[in-house]
Amino acid sequence: MREKRNNSFYLSIVVIFCISAGAGAYIYHSLSQLGKDLTDEIHETYFHSNKLELDTAKLRLLVEQFSNNPSEEIYTALVEAIDLIYLRVGVVVKSSEYFSPAINDVSTKLYPHLELIDAKISAGREKAHLALSDIKNGLSGLVASEQEVSRLFNIHVQKSISDSNRTIDHEIRLIVTFFTLMVILLITLVILFYRKSAITAELKRSQENLRRIVDRIPHRICVRDSMGKIVLANETVAREFGLPVPELTGSYYADVHPDRAKAEKILADDRLVISQQKAILDAEDIVEEENGRKRWYSVSKLPFTSTNDNNKLILSITQDLTTQKSAELRVRSSEERLQLALEGADLGLWNWNLKTGVAHYSDRYYTMLGYAVGEPGKEITLYEKLIHPDDLQRVKEELKYYLRCNSGNWSIQYRLRKKDGNYSWILNHGKVVECDTGGIPLRAAGTHLDITQTVEASEDKQLLEAQLAQARKMEAIGTLAGGIAHDFNNILTAILGFSELARNGMDEGSQPRANLEKVLTAGNRAKDLVKNILTFSRTSSQQRQPVELQVLLKDVIDLMRATLPSTIEISLYQDGDFGQILADHNQIHQILMNLCTNAAQAMGETGGLLELSLVQEQLAEEDVAGKPGLTVGSYLHLQVSDNGPGIDPAIIDRIFDPYFTTKEVGKGSGMGLAIVKGIVTSHEGVVWADSEKGKGTTFHLYFPEISAPAKEARVAEVVLQRGRETLLVVDDELMIVEMLKMLFSELGYRVFATTNPLGAMDIFNQRYQEIDLVITDQTMPKLTGEILAGRMLEISPEIPIILCTGYSEKMSEAHCSQLGIAKLVLKPVDTAYLSQVVRQLLDKSRHTKDT
Template structure:
């Protein structure tokens, strides 16, 4: 009698047995297992199960035979028989299984719930005696056996086709396995090229006859030598030795190398052989003479069997094609390169997987060989794989001719150089970026020089303007004019700072600024350089402040507006720049990254070409650019994104091709604590101390002396740093403070300061600079300098610095 909840599971795969057992036990079944049909019958006859679930392909006794025996056994035939298999099944397998009496045929893989549902259905039908019956496909025993054999043979053929390394029939493989030792020796000796067995210390363990002949030494002598001794006459491996690379990587290696003692260039193929612990034991080293390719071709024609052993173990793509370029044979490396199945590639023309732009060039060479104008050709080209990937390869093609001189076949050797090509492309990109950075560095150096001279000029303009304020009637037109000059000088000063920041040569202080004022300056600059076909519209409805850096914000406006203008250069269009206050009562998709609730909204829109959808998500990535080589660094929008994020803001973009692009920037508003003071409202501290003022520019010395004198100080002004040093040395206590320029001939400001401090260690020094790469605030403080400031300084700031230094 059948055991009420026992299920017998039959499968030669331990993992399959385990998975089904766990699944059935989760439903409170008792499970017994067997690994073949014979074992299953023995167990079932001792303890009849409630159901049997069996695979088809198994050793000793397969599933079909088991099912036939099961249904013919009086004790077992009423027990439901279920096939659960994925081993190369088709509809005919199912039909045959059901004809043998199987109650269910289930294909793997199947979701666990569905599988259990199928099992429960079979059990229910079994209990209700409602299991479907199936007529045998054939009633004659011989016909049944024939059908059974066809099913198994069909499965075996499919299985053979799936095995990566089996390229011949199973029968041939079995013969090769039985005779592998003898056949290996025969094949090894039959290889037409020098072949060696070399251990992981470069010792030659064995060599075929071709190797012995090429080496011109006896086999016994060869086995006492290192490979590099016999190949190159050296005491160590040569550079880029494939055998050396194999030992270092444990991977197959190929490469071209000069073998001096063999007298030519050889294509070396090194194939690793591992021991039972997967440790490199030795390697098969085959040297193919590519200086005499025609001899190799003839040897291959005369020794097809010998060629096949090399053909399938060379670890370089090899392909054979007929006169029309249709593939007749190829090795596994070539198949893997293209990604097709063997059946798909056989008969395919090489033009089908050649990149279209490369086909015409190769056909020209191919036809020249057919016309007898060339015997071989080598070129670099691109293949299109089955997955539509494009791969660079180096192809060498030669014609194989018969005794009558007519071309029989073409043989191609294919080397994968895709990584090499990518490296070359990356190198070009890096070189382009280097050139761009060198340009920026050159601009920076030029900007530094301009900044120094221009700041000196501005110092004179601002200084004399401030002196003039005390000499004009308050509220007069002249005072208004002076105010315009004064404000213009400060704007020019800020412009110099913008140039230095662009060149990465100025500090970037974060202060309270108004974005609308910065935008107005940018628009003025753009209008002078923008084509008349592009209209610039602005709408500023804000007077709010943000925390930021005016130079960085200038860079943001310039980058976004310049990109918009460039997108409309061909067809013209409209650039709109809008700024307004916007209060956000709740977080939205656009403002998810904005710190705080109240923000300024900056919107830059254009009617240009738009940004392609497939690159929209990448526009803020560093070095990403859609511009042609040499026209962009890919840093503009990345820099903009970084600046906005550093301010606690958010930037978004929406774009449609041929319609336009809109960037939105949200920046947190800060309160305006205090109003900006005009020149006449500023409180200016004064004093009566004695000051030594040094600058090599006479105009700055003149205006500096006048300003300091008007502030009440007693001033000694000098244009020579050497003379100033002598003057100080003669009477160090004659001065309460020294103010010196940094960049001066002969003796620079920092060196002058050092000498003054040596003479009198407590002398307060203020160091001024229009621009200097040599020194900054930190270095100045380390030297003992009390204050460090950039030209041009407005009177109020200079007065406060002087007073602060003297008071301290």
């Protein structure tokens, strides 16, 4: 557009210049023609003066003829000659007056002679007699005068022609120069005018763009002077006061504000900021509405000076924080409830920053050991000094194993010194809960439980009772944590959902978008916190899945090489690529670490060779004979060998018994190999040991092989999916309903939304033929999502239903499928994922109807 305007501008200059040049050429031609005409007139006069000489000569000849023969014919010719000379002299005199008065004076000398001759001729007519001698005398005088006149006339005519030409040329140059300057001035004025117009238009466009930007900002933006006059206000302020922006601009703030006292206080703060020239940033303001509800605002005021009139102004930006504050209060309330639940379970909480070595503890952790809160300190080195010396090395080794990413939960028992000097048995239950992108653990969290009474009781009965009590406590925590997680996830769904909607509507790189990214980061951290709480509360075993033993072996060897002394050499033999086993990854990892650690301890300080071998074996009938637990089929055979002192044949059959150990007191619990056998057996495998005194020991582990390797599905990038169908959204949380309605409305869907499940049933009864899909929460008053879905499916069996839940142990994908529910989605809901699920179910439903 700007290039087009520039082309038009330059074209206008060219046209003006061409018109000016044409006008100058025309004036020059006109002036030149005027000079030419004037020159022609001078030459005409000169021509008549030359003719005068010829006429006088003719007159002399006629006089001579008449004197010799005074006839009537010659007389008539003589009179005509006199008249012609009169005429010539008149022309010369008249023309000479235009050029030079001096010629006029000389030319008049001719008249007396002409008059004398005329008188003589006239007298001759009357008297029929001519005085020829007098006429000759008059002619002589006439000739002399005529010669003088011709000479002077020639001089003055030539001078006049030369002066006239110079004068005309000079005047033409002056006129052309003047006209050229006028054209240049005109072009300059046109350029200045056009540039001023362009700058004015550009300034106007910039102001309009700024106006639109300010109006799009959802916060209240208002510029006022020291007297409270509104200089600028955006649409948000206009909506707040119920006035259009043009009417609001120029008004006094106190006149349009609904609460004049409040307005006066605001203006007083304005004047203070202007006078001190010190900005106020993010000041919190709480306003109580007529209905008793509170609203939170963040107010910033920045003073500045107008560049137009140097007027002192203030820029006021007010942001409504009510939604965020309400969410924070609900989160805080949920945290308090969680704290009460943990106190009820008599658990001490700890949170360990692995990078800084600083740990934070709950109050119960301190009181459990008899210390005051904050005593003896937060550094982990101080905590280590409280561990019983006999337990310290074991605890360090176990923590070293578990303090890595994806290592699972740990439960370690050891003794801690109390303030009175006595020791209490503590059950430390924890897990690494945060790692960086490089797989380095950053933070671990867990609980402490005082199990002193359990340990001091009998090994069998008291241990079982303690385990039962622990299980009940963990079950109670799981129940409480589940309920709290439901509330947490509802809150986080609203926070993350609205934040994503607001972020998607903002420009990349803008400060508001960056602020919302931080909100989303904090929300996702809160989501991870809920997951950690639920993880600690679960008592069920991990789900088994296909495991590649060769990969797991490599991880174990890498860890052992980092922990075992350099005197122990580790080797691995693998017979090519083979299948997988169906196993719990963490449990298999645990037994491998146990066997490798036992082998290293058996070789002692002198070191030796630790060998691991993995081969595939197809066992036939003769291979499984005499080996209980093995059947015909394909197995993965894992061997762990050492060249230590070996095991006495007398006790080799007892090494897998619980609490049997050959180690010194305090160096082994006797449960290691029992656990190994239990885990292997639970995986439908077999384990035994071969040993020869003085040559070492080999443990053989057989696991059934599965032929179909499990390949991880690549997770495609999830983006928001659009549609035009009709949805019904049901959730007892208003913020979630509003968020989902806004989300799917912006994606093009028609949305019915309600917080009342009974009301949702009424809507469905009336509009079930229009509704294409239902999204419902599980936990709602009066009617759960499961029951609501069942009633809707009775009316419309083909309707796709998505069930959302913050936490439910009973609800699973399989259970939902049995109920006819299309999809189970866990909160907090990811908006892009939910939109993709909706789109997939709608497309599947349409395909089913079409077929």
